[in-house]
Amino acid sequence: MNAEIRKIVTIVEEVTQEGGQTIDPPSRRAAAIAVIRNPFAGTYAENLDLLIEIGAELGDLLARRAVAALGIEGSSVESYGKAAAVGADGELEHAAALLHPKLGAPFRQVLGGGAALVPSSKKRGGLGVALDIPLGHKDAAFVRSHFDGMEVRIADAPRAGEIVVALAVSESGRPAPRVGGLTKQEIIGKDGLR
Amino acid sequence: MAEIITRKTVITVEEIFHEFGPVAATPLRRGAACAVIENPFAGRYVEDIAFFMDDLKPLGLALARRLLDALGGDPAAIEGYGKGAIVGEAGELEHGALWHVPGGYAMREILGDAKAIVASTKKVGAPGTRLDIPVTHINASYVRSHFDAMEIGVVDAPRAHELLVALVMTTGSRIHARVGGLKADEIRGEDGLR
Numbered sequence: 169m170n171a172e173i174r175k176i177v178t179i180v181e182e183v184t185q186e187g188g189q190t191i192d193p194p195s196r197r198a199a200a201i202a203v204i205r206n207p208f209a210g211t212y213a214e215n216l217d218l219l220i221e222i223g224a225e226l227g228d229l230l231a232r233r234a235v236a237a238l239g240i241e242g243s244s245v246e247s248y249g250k251a252a253a254v255g256a257d258g259e260l261e262h263a264a265a266l267l268h269p270k271l272g273a274p275f276r277q278v279l280g281g282g283a284a285l286v287p288s289s290k291k292r293g294g295l296g297v298a299l300d301i302p303l304g305h306k307d308a309a310f311v312r313s314h315f316d317g318m319e320v321r322i323a324d325a326p327r328a329g330e331i332v333v334a335l336a337v338s339e340s341g342r343p344a345p346r347v348g349g350l351t352k353q354e355i356i357g358k359d360g361l362r
Numbered sequence: 363m364a365e366i367i368t369r370k371t372v373i374t375v376e377e378i379f380h381e382f383g384p385v386a387a388t389p390l391r392r393g394a395a396c397a398v399i400e401n402p403f404a405g406r407y408v409e410d411i412a413f414f415m416d417d418l419k420p421l422g423l424a425l426a427r428r429l430l431d432a433l434g435g436d437p438a439a440i441e442g443y444g445k446g447a448i449v450g451e452a453g454e455l456e457h458g459a460l461w462h463v464p465g466g467y468a469m470r471e472i473l474g475d476a477k478a479i480v481a482s483t484k485k486v487g488a489p490g491t492r493l494d495i496p497v498t499h500i501n502a503s504y505v506r507s508h509f510d511a512m513e514i515g516v517v518d519a520p521r522a523h524e525l526l527v528a529l530v531m532t533t534g535s536r537i538h539a540r541v542g543g544l545k546a547d548e549i550r551g552e553d554g555l556r
Binding site for chain 1: 367368369370371372373374375376377378379380381382432492513517
């Protein structure tokens with residue numbers, strides 16, 4: 169493995185009440201987050217292939233962790249998202265190298281598919297910085313009930329020479345969706361959008 | 363008797379491989395279980411609140427079980443523990459103190475005959491307030507390698523009329539513990555202190 173991982177954190181959220189209404193079954197989502205050494209911290213590198221490969225490794229590892237934390241089959245995941253926070257001595261482009269070229273394929277492999285774009289966010293920040301991981305339906309990006317986000321943060325990361333990489337998965341949409349739009353029952357599932 | 367209304371449960375597990383020193387043969391795991399519940403005493407002064415400690419016992423047990431499961435399920439693997447509470451702004455600090463008995467009772471029940479006091483902290487805070495939950499060895503408070511803490515928090519809790527109650531368990535010492543003091547293998551285990 170190319171990734172030098174200091175820490176892996178998994179978070180499971182289960183919502184049983186929202187707006188005073190009981191949510192049954194509960195709305196559940198999970199994030200799996202790795203804190204890794206940034207091999208390019210403090211330097212300018214034209215070629216970021218090493219981070220691209222690390223992205224592929226983490227796409228598999230973190231997807232497995234997140235699904236396992238929910239205790240479900242990968243195929244039961246309905247929405248997904250990804251995000252990265254680069255420590256002070258790194259570049260935003262380092263987050264892009266991790267997230268965009270190769271992370272998605274192994275992530276989708278664990279879920280048994282996913283036609284939609286994996287929504288993402290990235291930032292540079294200090295220890296404890298909050299990452300808002302966007303969430304969208306994995307087969308049809310326009311499913312309105314599944315537009316969501318999950319905030320994660322790790323108190324002691326990223327150090328200046330580290331990167332926090334996070335994946336989130338959900339087995340449902342928002343706890344009490346009622347603003348219309350495309351529903352998951354209406355998904356055609358061919359273009360990743362509808 | 364007051365009904366326990368749980369809005370949200372969040373389980374967080376950290377797996378720590380190193381902290382810039384030698385990679386540990388066995389990673390340290392730290393876990394937290396947080397429940398966000400209605401505070402039945404919010405918004406007014408209630409003299410008689412102690413009965414709520416018994417009402418909280420089933421929640422404590424459920425949280426302790428879920429936390430142990432998230433850490434692998436083996437009670438013998440748990441070496442440190444702690445607990446804490448955050449009271450929403452319409453409550454008082456004393457409402458947080460209601461968690462001492464049921465939180466401690468639940469972890470002892472799940473972990474067998476743990477002898478040491480469960481380290482704890484509490485405060486009144488806004489949604490997203492972070493709490494540093496102290497952690498000490500489950501059988502001997504003075505074990506220096508196991509003095510630790512885990513930062514917890516839930517971004518949208520506690521709201522004004524809510525309580526956030528939390529349990530923490532760990533599977534070992536700080537990852538590079540090396541400041542001497544009483545060691546875990548020197549515990550006499552009679553008084554909960556040494």
